[in-house]
Amino acid sequence: MVMIRRRFEVYGVVQGVGFRPHVARVAARFPVSGFCGNDDLAVFIEAQGEGEAVGGFIDAVLGELPPLAKVTGIAETGLALSTAEQGFSIVASRRTPGAVTLIPPDIATCADCLGELLDPADRRYRYPFITCTNCGPRLSIIRDVPYDRPLTTMSGFWMCAACQAEYQDPTDRRYHAQPISCYDCGPSLWLETVADSSAPTTAVPTGAASLAAARDLLAQGKILAVKGIGGFTLMCDARDPSAVARLRQRKCRLGKPLAVMAGSLSAAQRIALLSPAAVAELTGPEHPIVLAPMAPSYDLAESVAPNLNDVGVMLPYSPIHHLLLGPESVLVATSANSSSKPLTYRNDDALQELSGIVDAFLLHDRGIQVPVEDSVLSCAPDSQPGTIPIRRSRGYAPLPVRLGQPGGTDQAILAVGGELKNTFALVRDSMAFLSAHIGDMGSLETQAAFERSVAQLLTTHRRSPELIVMDKHPGYATRSWGLREAERIGARTLEVQHHHAHALSLLAEHAQQMLPTPASADAIAGNPATPRTFLVLDGTGYGDDQTIWGGEAITLGDDPLVFSRDWHLPGFWLPGGDSAIRHPWKSALALLHEYGVDYAGLPPAQAASEAELDLVASQLQNRIAVVRTTSAGRLFDAASSLLGICQHAGYEAQAAMELECLARTCPHPSHADGLSDLSGLVQYLIDGLEHAAPRACLARGFQAGFANICATAVAAIAQPGALVGLTGGVCGNRLLLHDLSGLLKQAGYSPLLHRIVPANDGGLALGQALAGYLTLTKASQ
Numbered sequence: 001m002v003m004i005r006r007r008f009e010v011y012g013v014v015q016g017v018g019f020r021p022h023v024a025r026v027a028a029r030f031p032v033s034g035f036c037g038n039d040d041l042a043v044f045i046e047a048q049g050e051g052e053a054v055g056g057f058i059d060a061v062l063g064e065l066p067p068l069a070k071v072t073g074i075a076e077t078g079l080a081l082s083t084a085e086q087g088f089s090i091v092a093s094r095r096t097p098g099a100v101t102l103i104p105p106d107i108a109t110c111a112d113c114l115g116e117l118l119d120p121a122d123r124r125y126r127y128p129f130i131t132c133t134n135c136g137p138r139l140s141i142i143r144d145v146p147y148d149r150p151l152t153t154m155s156g157f158w159m160c161a162a163c164q165a166e167y168q169d170p171t172d173r174r175y176h177a178q179p180i181s182c183y184d185c186g187p188s189l190w191l192e193t194v195a196d197s198s199a200p201t202t203a204v205p206t207g208a209a210s211l212a213a214a215r216d217l218l219a220q221g222k223i224l225a226v227k228g229i230g231g232f233t234l235m236c237d238a239r240d241p242s243a244v245a246r247l248r249q250r251k252c253r254l255g256k257p258l259a260v261m262a263g264s265l266s267a268a269q270r271i272a273l274l275s276p277a278a279v280a281e282l283t284g285p286e287h288p289i290v291l292a293p294m295a296p297s298y299d300l301a302e303s304v305a306p307n308l309n310d311v312g313v314m315l316p317y318s319p320i321h322h323l324l325l326g327p328e329s330v331l332v333a334t335s336a337n338s339s340s341k342p343l344t345y346r347n348d349d350a351l352q353e354l355s356g357i358v359d360a361f362l363l364h365d366r367g368i369q370v371p372v373e374d375s376v377l378s379c380a381p382d383s384q385p386g387t388i389p390i391r392r393s394r395g396y397a398p399l400p401v402r403l404g405q406p407g408g409t410d411q412a413i414l415a416v417g418g419e420l421k422n423t424f425a426l427v428r429d430s431m432a433f434l435s436a437h438i439g440d441m442g443s444l445e446t447q448a449a450f451e452r453s454v455a456q457l458l459t460t461h462r463r464s465p466e467l468i469v470m471d472k473h474p475g476y477a478t479r480s481w482g483l484r485e486a487e488r489i490g491a492r493t494l495e496v497q498h499h500h501a502h503a504l505s506l507l508a509e510h511a512q513q514m515l516p517t518p519a520s521a522d523a524i525a526g527n528p529a530t531p532r533t534f535l536v537l538d539g540t541g542y543g544d545d546q547t548i549w550g551g552e553a554i555t556l557g558d559d560p561l562v563f564s565r566d567w568h569l570p571g572f573w574l575p576g577g578d579s580a581i582r583h584p585w586k587s588a589l590a591l592l593h594e595y596g597v598d599y600a601g602l603p604p605a606q607a608a609s610e611a612e613l614d615l616v617a618s619q620l621q622n623r624i625a626v627v628r629t630t631s632a633g634r635l636f637d638a639a640s641s642l643l644g645i646c647q648h649a650g651y652e653a654q655a656a657m658e659l660e661c662l663a664r665t666c667p668h669p670s671h672a673d674g675l676s677d678l679s680g681l682v683q684y685l686i687d688g689l690e691h692a693a694p695r696a697c698l699a700r701g702f703q704a705g706f707a708n709i710c711a712t713a714v715a716a717i718a719q720p721g722a723l724v725g726l727t728g729g730v731c732g733n734r735l736l737l738h739d740l741s742g743l744l745k746q747a748g749y750s751p752l753l754h755r756i757v758p759a760n761d762g763g764l765a766l767g768q769a770l771a772g773y774l775t776l777t778k779a780s781q
Contacts (some may be wrong), residue, residue: 001052002050002051003050004048004049004050004054004082005046005054006048006058006076006079007045007046007076008048008058009041009044009074009075009077009422010042010044010073010074011042011073011075012069012070012071012102013068013069013070013074013103014042014071014264015038015040015043015101015102016068016101016104016133016176016178017066017133017176018066018068018134018173019038019065019066019069019587020036020038020043020170021090021133022064022069023043023045023061023090024170026057026060027057027088029057029060030057030060031053032047032053032054032057033048033049033088034047034048035088035090035091036088036090037092037094038093038094039094039095039096040095040096040100040101041096041101045058045061045102048082048085062553064360066133066134067134067135068104068105068133068134068285070102070104072102072400072402072431082366095180099345100145100460100461100640101145101146102399103138103139103145103147104138104399105138105395105397105398105399106136106140106394107140107395108135108285108286108287108315108316108317109130109317109322110285111620112132113130113131113132113135114131114322117319117322117323123182123198123471124182124183126208126293126323127182127183128187128189128207128320128323128364128615129186129319129364129366131177131179131180131319132180133173133175133176133177136179136229137179137220137229137366139370139372139373139398140229140230140286141154141178141366141370142369143369144459144460145462152178152369153366153368154179154366154760155183157366158585159180159181160182160184160185162182162577163180163184164244168269169537171313174213179366180667187364187365188205188206188365189210189363190206190210190362191210191211191213191361192205192351192360192361192363193217193359193361194355194360194361196560201584203233203723210242211320211324211362212228214226214324214360215326218236218237218324218331219237221240221242221243221246221257221268222236222243222358222359222360223235223236223246223247223359223360224236224359224360224361224362225344225354225357225360225361226321226324226357226362227347227361227362228320228361229317229368229372230343230345230368230371230373230393231335231343231371232335232343232345232350232354232416233335234332234333234336234354234357235331236332237330237331238258238260238330238331238332239301239330240747241301241303243332243453244258244301244303244304245303245509247357248303250356251357252338254650255306255650255651255654256654257304257310257311258304258305258312258334259289259312259314259330259374260300260304260311260313260332260333261315261330262314262315262329262330263316263326263327263328264327265279265283265315267327267328267329268282268313270297270298271295271299271300271311271313272290272292272293272295272298272311272313273292273293273295274379274493276377277380277385277386278290278292278387283315285395286394287315287316288374288376288377288395289314289374289377289689290312290377290378290379290387291311291312291378291379292310292378293309293379294309294310298311304332307646307658308661309661309664309665309714310661312376314374335374336350336354336357336358338353340440340446341443341446342443342445342449343372343373343439345365345371347365370436370453371393371436372393372397373393373439374393375389375391375392375393375394375395375396375437376389376390377390378390378732379734380734381735381741382582382738384737384738384741386755389756389762390732391437391758391759391762392756393437397434397436397437398433398434398435399433399434400430400431401508401580401757402432403430403431403508403770403773404773405430408449409777409779410429411467412428412465412466412467413426413465413466413467413469414458414468414482414491415427415470415765415768415772416469416471416473416478416482417471417761417764418476418498418764419436419441419476419478419761420760421439421762422761422765423438423762424450424454424478426457426463427467428461428463429631432765432773434757434766435453436453437762438453439716440478441476446514447525451481464491466776467522467772468482468493468665469482469493469495469496469769469771469772470482470493470494470495470496470768471496471497471498471542471768472497472544476544490517494771496771497542497544497563498538498541498542498543498549499543499552499728500554500767500771501661501771502727502728502764502767503536503554503556503725504560504725504766504768504770505727505757505763505765505767506531506534506725506752506754506767507531507534507556507725507767507768508766508767508769508770509757510531510723511770531719531722531724532556532722532723533553533554533714533722533723533725534553534555534717534718534726534727535553535555535710535727535728535740536551536552536554536727537550537551537632537633537710537726537727537736538550538551538631538728538730539581539632539634539653539728539729539730540581540631540633541631545567547628548627548629548630548634549565549629549630549631550569550630550633551569551635552568552633552713553566553568553710553717554565559778561778566717567716569630569635570594570677570678570679571628571629572591572593572628573593573594573619573623573626573629574586574628574629574634575589575590575619576616576625577625577627580634580637581634581637581649581652582649582684583640583646583649584604584638584648584649584655585607586616587635587637587641588602588637588641588642589616589617590616590620590626590638591635591642591682592642593617593620595679595682595683602642602686602689603641603643604638604641607641607648632706633656636657636659636706637656639685639699640659642685642689643659643662643685643689643695645695646659653729653732656733659699659703660699660703660733660734662696662699663699663702663735664693665699666697667696675709676708676709676712678709681705681706684701684702684705685698703735703737706736707736707739707740707743708739710740711740711747714746714749720748721750723750723751723752724751725751725752726741726751726759727752727754728760729761730752731753731754732758
């Protein structure tokens with residue numbers, strides 16, 4: 001065999017994640033010599049040996065990555081042979097002026113640390129802040145880059161001699177683990193109780209005693225605010241109806257489902273039907289919340305997820321959680337914040353804002369710099385494998401989505417996202433860095449949190465945007481902020497229609513899968529595997545005709561920045577604007593009015609007072625305070641109301657979620673799947689009500705009929721055999737995705753679902769980012 005020498009530059013999240021020791025360990029298994037090191041952009045590797053050995057070595061390096069490592073690219077160069085080299089070594093790091101290291105996300109406690117946590121012989125036995133290179137806080141503790149301990153919230157904790165020795169040993173699992181600590185040098189844990197809602201907090205035991213006291217309080221039905229990795233979580237016994245009811249009352253969260261944390265996988269499987277893909281996600285490094293059907297042995301309080309048959313479950317992801325929960329425990333674990341406000345993450349704010357909600361606080365003094373919500377995934381429909389993202393945050397943010405190979409544009413782009421489920425994105429070096437979940441922008445507190453997060457991301461990347469991309473909706477707070485910020489810093493602006501951005505977000509995911517093809521407009525247009533047709537099924541999007549869109553087939557042109565709206569759901573006049581979202585009966589009456597159906601005596605009419613009915617009738621008759629809409633979300637609201645399922649929504653998508661869950665209980669297939677127009681579907685529901693058909697089967701028939709309407713529309717637009725993208729918030733409906741994907745496959749199409757960012761507005765910023773990237777890339781060519 002011929003001897004060769006190759007240099008590899010590995011890009012991505014490769015610093016501070018144990019990548020160099022990993023390379024050295026792999027090299028020891030192969031007959032190669034050389035070295036590895038890193039700079040601020042990449043890990044560089046030089047390897048010499050026979051061609052087969054060098055190839056096997058680099059394949060193993062990339063195929064057996066450390067848990068926190070994420071490779072976004074690799075460059076290979078041939079070199080002259082070295083004659084003086086002995087073995088394989090790790091060399092000193094090199095600085096690259098102006099370069100910025102990629103920041104890893106927060107990762108759940110790894111198996112090695114968990115073993116030490118439960119080992120009485122280990123010096124970190126039951127230590128609440130155990131961590132290593134492969135797990136623990138990252139994004140949430142970083143104040144600035146480079147990612148070194150002095151620039152994290154661990155800067156005030158000086159390492160003891162034992163930790164320092166581990167930190168400096170390249171063969172140790174804690175080599176350069178910035179959050180490393182132990183009982184002798186790390187953060188402290190303590191518990192404070194609240195006597196009543198107006199009394200000051202009272203300090204009680206610290207350390208192990210505080211955990212024991214916290215467990216006792218939970219067993220007594222008390223509510224705790226627990227400080228975790230990225231913020232506070234409200235916790236109580238999920239099997240205690242009184243505790244859950246008190247939490248709902250105090251938090252003013254009367255109907256929205258609550259996530260739970262199970263103490264072990266077996267405990268999770270007793271309450272949820274978990275597919276192999278769901279188990280893999282639950283136990284993976286990210287440890288997200290997974291939405292799954294309730295198991296027959298589900299035994300939690302009914303008020304955990306009222307009127308639903310799904311439960312959101314996660315496993316302990318921090319040492320504190322592992323020490324707090326027993327293997328059979330199931331606790332409510334919901335974000336700690338007052339209504340409409342962002343996640344609480346500072347001790348002082350928690351003590352001030354949450355004392356009226358909780359009975360005690362489990363606190364620690366490791367600071368949180370960047371608040372990070374839990375991520376949420378859903379089991380994909382039966383017709384599609386895997387899971388689909390609902391909220392992308394802890395464990396995933398701020399990992400980038402590559403939009404193309406370097407060289408597209410050297411200008412920075414800020415995409416500010418939408419109004420609900422807000423995330424934003426920064427584009428630099430052909431990568432879109434998506435923020436953690438911010439939330440709904442309806443409060444000043446959330447808008448302030450958005451501004452802090454934007455400033456932090458721009459600071460750590462050392463960039464100021466030359467282009468700010470935003471939604472076209474004139475009432476969005478993000479749009480107003482973007483316009484003001486652009487004027488302040490002298491940046492250009494780009495407005496992108498809401499559902500065009502949804503389509504582009506799915507295209508960006510697909511473009512990443514097509515790499516190394518550059519994501520330029522010409523390259524995407526010239527690739528036969530590029531999806532052109534997108535079904536965008538959503539709640540609210542400001543249309544180019546000043547109406548409210550939300551149910552259309554969008555076709556992207558040869559230039560993805562140009563689209564045509566080739567089909568949309570039949571429209572109807574929506575009274576009261578956002579009021580109709582909170583009161584689905586208004587959508588139902590509006591839909592019935594559109595088709596000339598007398599709604600007297602039907603469930604939506606029975607849900608309103610005479611005065612309310614008269615007002616809505618007047619609005620619809622005279623076209624006053626109404627807006628034209630083609631929204632799929634409002635259509636699902638209307639069906640839910642018409643069937644008497646939900647008339648007043650206490651949280652976003654409540655009516656549609658309860659409709660879907662009831663539909664799943666239908667014992668036999670529906671005959672409505674043959675319907676191909678909306679008027680027939682409405683009449684199907686009316687006829688079913690008149691004949692007292694089971695509501696569950698009417699709900700199932702509505703879902704099947706709606707899917708058939710959409711699939712029929714696609715068949716009239718898309719080329720045979722084409723990829724068809726499914727996006728928008730309504731695509732979080734698993735039953736709809738099952739029906740729609742099945743129909744599209746039967747017709748010879750290949751449905752494309754979101755796998756990286758949510759189909760809802762939490763993924764909007766990625767689509768905006770791609771629009772900005774393509775705009776600047778075109779301008780530079």
